[in-house]
Amino acid sequence: MKPVEEICADLIRFDTSNPGADERDAAEYVAALLAGMGLDPVLLEAEPRRTNVVTRIEGTEPGLPALLVQGHLDTVPADPSAWTVHPRGGEIRDGQVWGRGAVDMKNAVAMTLAATGRLLAAGARPRRDIVLAFVADEETGGVHGAGYLVNEHPELFEGCAACLGEVGGFNVASPPDGPPTFAISVADKGLRWYEIVQRGIAGHGSLAALDNPITGLADTVLRLAAATRTVAVPEPMRLLACELAGREVSEPADVLDVLTSGTGPFGRMLAAGMSTTVNVTRVGAGDKENVVPGEAWARVDCRYLPGQEDELDRRIRAEAGPSAEVRLLRRTPPVVSDHTGEWFDRMAEALRDELPGSRAAPYVFSGGTDNKWFGRLGMRTYGFTPMLLPSGYDYPAMFHGVDERVPVEALRFGERVMERLMCR
Numbered sequence: 253m254k255p256v257e258e259i260c261a262d263l264i265r266f267d268t269s270n271p272g273a274d275e276r277d278a279a280e281y282v283a284a285l286l287a288g289m290g291l292d293p294v295l296l297e298a299e300p301r302r303t304n305v306v307t308r309i310e311g312t313e314p315g316l317p318a319l320l321v322q323g324h325l326d327t328v329p330a331d332p333s334a335w336t337v338h339p340r341g342g343e344i345r346d347g348q349v350w351g352r353g354a355v356d357m358k359n360a361v362a363m364t365l366a367a368t369g370r371l372l373a374a375g376a377r378p379r380r381d382i383v384l385a386f387v388a389d390e391e392t393g394g395v396h397g398a399g400y401l402v403n404e405h406p407e408l409f410e411g412c413a414a415c416l417g418e419v420g421g422f423n424v425a426s427p428p429d430g431p432p433t434f435a436i437s438v439a440d441k442g443l444r445w446y447e448i449v450q451r452g453i454a455g456h457g458s459l460a461a462l463d464n465p466i467t468g469l470a471d472t473v474l475r476l477a478a479a480t481r482t483v484a485v486p487e488p489m490r491l492l493a494c495e496l497a498g499r500e501v502s503e504p505a506d507v508l509d510v511l512t513s514g515t516g517p518f519g520r521m522l523a524a525g526m527s528t529t530v531n532v533t534r535v536g537a538g539d540k541e542n543v544v545p546g547e548a549w550a551r552v553d554c555r556y557l558p559g560q561e562d563e564l565d566r567r568i569r570a571e572a573g574p575s576a577e578v579r580l581l582r583r584t585p586p587v588v589s590d591h592t593g594e595w596f597d598r599m600a601e602a603l604r605d606e607l608p609g610s611r612a613a614p615y616v617f618s619g620g621t622d623n624k625w626f627g628r629l630g631m632r633t634y635g636f637t638p639m640l641l642p643s644g645y646d647y648p649a650m651f652h653g654v655d656e657r658v659p660v661e662a663l664r665f666g667e668r669v670m671e672r673l674m675c676r
């Protein structure tokens with residue numbers, strides 16, 4: 253069995269950039285590793301070369317609820333001219349694996365494969381059935397990946413009561429005099445994408461415009477950007493803040509302060525788990541310099557906390573005003589799992605067994621993951637890619653970033669934690 257960092261590097265060398273992804277070769281590589289462990293993986297495709305790999309490891313106690321561990325094989329694209337190394341070179345240098353997918357999320361796929369290989373090679377078997385799913389198409393919504401499996405092949409996940417995916421299981425704070433605190437994601441925020449179309453009066457660019465829709469749209473964009481965000485305190489964020497502060501914290505401003513002041517690069521991500529965010533991400537109007545266009549449009553990416561969807565919708569429509577047309581382009585409801593039950597405890601225990609004294613607390617992930625699909629099958633879903641990250645390493649910036657890379661030691665740590673977890 254290859255070391256985990258080499259599996260990660262091998263996976264990076266397959267170009268699975270999405271959109272336009274082709275996951276077949278990466279999936280066949282994964283399937284060959286699984287077959288080499290004595291497992292019986294199946295390849296499933298919603299469209300040619302959009303390949304998913306699923307296998308089941310039979311546990312010794314078939315009556316126990318099964319566990320799904322899932323990861324996506326596709327990545328976002330990378331522009332080689334901006335990188336220090338080639339994003340698909342799979343280089344291992346300075347104790348790190350470099351390349352697109354190193355943290356999102358070929359690292360997790362490699363850790364899961366290495367942990368499974370190690371467990372089975374030692375002659376051990378998990379107590380419960382463990383289903384492994386390595387999927388296509390997460391980066392453009394998962395329709396050909398997790399969505400396809402959940403809709404067309406739900407039988408593959410029979411008996412699965414919990415699902416582990418991205419993004420969580422890493423230490424958000426490591427005080428020099430104390431144990432690190434790991435944050436495990438128990439929720440993904442909801443998503444609403446809007447298009448706002450402002451109509452006006454088209455005309456010649458040489459005359460004073462009667463009603464230039466770009467001006468009206470610009471006002472809307474500024475209003476959306478200036479709107480104050482209501483900070484809420486979801487219970488997982490409060491618990492994480494209490495853990496980090498070592499005392500009771502409950503006031504929104506205090507919780508926000510604790511989560512953003514002692515967590516270095518994680519501050520922005522954690523702050524986003526405490527409010528509904530609204531970002532204008534695309535605008536467009538006109539196609540000629542001497543024509544005032546008849547309409548202008550903006551696209552808005554909104555991520556909302558559970559319970560804040562109606563308020564968000566009202567706000568967007570109010571800011572757009574009566575003269576604009578507001579269309580909802582995409583909606584994904586939030587997924588929320590428990591942070592007190594046996595599954596959360598198992599993850600926390602696996603971390604503590606590997607790193608005695610370490611602590612784990614729940615948090616709300618600021619984005620969305622394939623957990624939204626698997627949650628539809630009634631599973632509890634978590635973000636758990638366990639890694640002990642060195643201080644100074646800007647993990648959040650690695651996601652979709654230039655020079656994405658992951659420390660080899662973090663991968664090895666994750667492999668060991670996953671092996672412990674799979675035995676529970």
Ligand SMILES: [Zn+2]
Pocket residue numbers: 324356357390418
């Ligand atoms: Zn991802």
